[in-house]
Every structure is written in structure tokens, then in C-alpha cells.
Amino acid sequence: MRYLFLLIIFSIMLGQKSGQNNPIPENELGTSSGIYVNFGTSDFEIDGFFEIQTRGGLFLETSGITQIGTNTTLNTSLGFMQEVSPNMLMGGGYSNYHEINSDDMLHEVFLGLNSKSITGVIFLGLEGGLSPNYLGILNLNALFPGLNFDSSIIGIGSQGLEEFGFDIFFNISRTSSYGLSYGYSLSSERFEDQQTRTINKQGYTKTITIPVSSQGIFNTVFIGINF
Numbered sequence: 001m002r003y004l005f006l007l008i009i010f011s012i013m014l015g016q017k018s019g020q021n022n023p024i025p026e027n028e029l030g031t032s033s034g035i036y037v038n039f040g041t042s043d044f045e046i047d048g049f050f051e052i053q054t055r056g057g058l059f060l061e062t063s064g065i066t067q068i069g070t071n072t073t074l075n076t077s078l079g080f081m082q083e084v085s086p087n088m089l090m091g092g093g094y095s096n097y098h099e100i101n102s103d104d105m106l107h108e109v110f111l112g113l114n115s116k117s118i119t120g121v122i123f124l125g126l127e128g129g130l131s132p133n134y135l136g137i138l139n140l141n142a143l144f145p146g147l148n149f150d151s152s153i154i155g156i157g158s159q160g161l162e163e164f165g166f167d168i169f170f171n172i173s174r175t176s177s178y179g180l181s182y183g184y185s186l187s188s189e190r191f192e193d194q195q196t197r198t199i200n201k202q203g204y205t206k207t208i209t210i211p212v213s214s215q216g217i218f219n220t221v222f223i224g225i226n227f
Contacts, residue, residue: 030055034181036224043067047224057081057091072100079110089114095123117142133158149174150183160213165190179226187218 031052038045046066053059062076079093092111098104112121117139125131133156140151154169167190173183193214199206 032226034179034224034226036181036222038220038222040185040218040220043070047222053081059093071102074098074100077110087116131159160190160192163213165213165215173222175226180223181226182223183221185218185220185222187220188215189218190215 031050033050034048036047038047045068047063049061049063051059051061057080059081060076060078062074064072064074066072075095075097077093077095079091079095081089081091084090090111090113093109095108095110097106097108107126108123109126110121110123112119114120119137119139121135123133123135135157136155138153140153141147144151149172151172152170154171156167156169157164158167167187169185169187169189171183171185173181175181190213193212194209195212196207196209199208
């Protein structure tokens with residue numbers, strides 16, 4: 001979930017602009033916000049975001065995810081978007097990710113590119129090495145214009161528990177004219193598991209439990225309101 005909410009908002013912002021004749025007009029300010037409730041295989045979450053942007057391409061976005069009784073995370077991003085060719089935009093900026101319960105904070109810079117159907121973003125850490133992480137979105141509505149709902153495939157490649165792995169999300173959703181949004185997500189995600197190992201050394205036997213990365217299938221249903 002660390003990058004997912006930011007990437008969804010980033011993709012929506014770029015995707016909405018790519019269909020306009022003049023995607024970055026000057027001297028106009030816009031804001032948007034939303035609150036979502038997620039019921040899933042792994043947990044119950046409440047998400048929210050607030051975003052402000054200028055038609056010149058600058059944007060500020062902050063989002064929060066609360067796992068009831070477990071953890072709360074905040075993500076803030078400041079960046080820019082600019083048209084580089086017809087139906088193609090480039091964006092970049094700074095992002096921080098804060099886990100409130102553990103008081104950990106991650107600082108990153110990101111750079112992204114958006115075409116009509118594909119969005120790609122790379123994140124680089126600012127502390128303890130670059131540690132690049134990658135995200136991509138395939139907009140299925142651009143490939144299949146006849147769909148009567150919003151649909152996308154999101155892929156995340158990142159480092160976890162000292163190994164590189166991938167998470168994949170298939171999302172469908174609809175938003176009414178009143179701002180009510182609802183949808184479903186099917187995902188293959190990594191999660192931290194435990195593995196028991198037995199060590200034999202010099203006639204002594206010891207059993208230890210170590211954290212390992214496992215892959216699982218998750219289902220999530222969400223409903224929310226956009227303002």
C-alpha cells in the first residue's frame with residue numbers, strides 16, 4: 001500500500017489531462033478530495049486524500065491510510081506535470097511516507113511518464129542508497145473504450161525483506177455524478193510471514209523463527225465519496 005494510493009492519484013491526474021485539447025492551461029487552480037472505506041481479505045481500512053493543483057502543472061497531494069487497530073500512514077507529495085508531446089505528459093517531484101505508529105519516515109523523489117494508456121513511475125530513496133522502486137498502470141479503458149466502468153492493472157516492483165519482488169492489482173470501479181465511488185480490487189501481494197528453521201551445530205539443536213516474504217491473493221471491496 002505504500003505507493004499504491006499515490007500512484008492511483010498521479011495516474012488519474014495525468015490521465016484526465018491527456019484527453020484535453022489544451023491539457024495544461026495557465027492561471028487556474030483546482031482541488032479535489034475523497035474518503036474511502038475498504039473491506040478486504042487482509043484488513044479493514046479507511047483512506048482519504050486531498051489534492052490541489054494549478055493548470056500550470058504544479059500539484060500538492062496528501063493521503064492517509066488507517067488500518068483499524070494496527071497502523072496509520074501518511075503520504076505527502078509535491079511535484080509538477082508538463083506536456084512533452086501530444087497525449088504524453090511527464091511529472092516528477094518529492095514524496096515522503098510516514099508510519100505514525102512506528103514514527104518511521106521515508107523520503108523519496110519520483111519521476112513519471114504518462115501516455116494515453118500507460119503510466120510509469122520510478123521512486124528513488126534519499127537516505128541510505130537510492131533503492132529504486134517501480135510502478136506502472138495499464139489503463140484498460142484506453143484499450144477497450146466500450147467498457148462502462150473504470151478498469152486498470154497496477155504493478156509494483158520494490159525491495160522487501162532484502163529481496164526484490166512484485167505486487168499486481170486488477171481494479172474496477174464506477175463513480176456516479178454525485179461523487180459516490182465504489183469498486184473491487186483483486187491483487188497478488190507480498191506479505192511478511194514467518195518460517196521456522198532448525199539449526200544443528202556442534203551437537204546442539206536450536207529452532208529459530210525468521211521473517212520471510214510470501215505471496216498471497218487478496219480481495220478488496222471499497223466505497224467512498226469524492227468532493
